[in-house]
Amino acid sequence: MKVLIPTPLRSYTAAHEVDANGATVGEVLADLDRRYPGFRFRMVDEQDKIRRHMRLFVNGEQSFDLAQPLRASDSIQIVQALSGG
């Protein structure tokens, strides 16, 4: 499936959109981490929570659940909730 990548994470992917596989949100992030080592920890913490200033949408609906099931036709958007100066 297609995953939209925000600018802070493009140093890993070198692309604004990449392909990834997985039956859940967590599996897709694990796949991205295999392809782009270090990617996952910068948006998901060690307690498996999506970090405070990162947001993940599935088909336009916000998701905080790494166990959320996905279909191959789904699309994922990762965005940063930038704040402060």
Added chain:
Amino acid sequence: MARAMKKAVAKKVKPAAKAVKKANGKARAAKSPKVALLVSTRKGAWIFHGDSNRKNWSADGPHFLGQIINHLMLDPRDGKTLIAAASTGHLGPTIFRSTNMGKSWTEAKRPPAFAKAEDPSKGRTVKHTFWLTPAHANEPNVWYAGTSPQGLFRSEDGGMNWEPFGLVNDDPQYRAWMGSEQDGTPDGPKMHSITIDPRDPKHMYMGMSGGGVHESLDAGRTWSPMVKGMEVVGGFDAKNIAFHDPHCLRICPSNPDRLYQQNHCGIYRIDRPSDEWVRIGRAMPKKVGDIGFVMTVHPRDDKTVWVLPMDGQTVWPRTSPEGRPSVYGTKNGGKTWTRLDNGLPEAQAWWTVKRQAMTADSRDPVGLYFGTTSGELWMSRDEGARWTNFARHLPEIYAVEAAEVM
């Protein structure tokens, strides 16, 4: 005949010896290390390379523009490996390593992270790595890291993979002393000043803001508090370890039995095996006080240290007292202090200098360096007698480290 031979040999040897001496001198001059300043800021890192006289400086950077760099350290055991503690306002924390003085960087495979809790709501999350310490000279590639919230981590592969010290990070007593995220400094409680005894890799000290000074005799597996003699904010009980807030702890390279400390409440010295700190800041001028963040020790003289006082009155502005910044130095272990402000602004300079933002090189005379939160770098080539500004307009400076590079 023998006399003639001796004379001939002497004649032959003399020019050769001279040539060798001259060649050695050239080699020494060519190979003498130069000082590089590793500057960590809220928006990236810079490396300032000094010439052999430490007069002219060239800026290499920014590295990691826009990323929060809390600490950048050179490995003194190989003189070429840099380790940087990085995060951003939105991405999680990580560690970068360079083995070519910053020409290229590699990200850690496993940055410092707490163990995953069975109940995720009770698990802790590293917000940033605050402090980096290369381990003992006999332990190449070993590093320690202190984080916010407070945790101790160790890498045995030059900073690529970091393991948590569960025995302190998850110890109920230590967790109580560390406090919650609301008990620390404005951007979180910090483990810092991880200090290795140069005589014994297993003998360590560290500071917790808040939570006191602690000592380990078994390479960080177990720790015990070392706060006797340290004071706390008026009205609080000094027997409660959680109330102690050491800001910066330094061991004397020339005498590892002597340590100095700049605390939230005073300047201290301890001479081991004594377990009692002495508040040597009492000898500072009353109108300046002995509050601050930095502590800088002389590389060869255990009686000489420098501090940079901050205003600790009323609401604790922690800016230069009366807007007149000055370094204060002692040459007698804290019995007396001398104001060292020649060249610094005389008025309306409301600087804050954070705990990692002052350092010394190992030259003779010692070079001193500090960076302000307003982005200025200042230095003295003569142990504080005269100060000059050599960089301005940098982002908020968090740390300044002097490294000797070939």
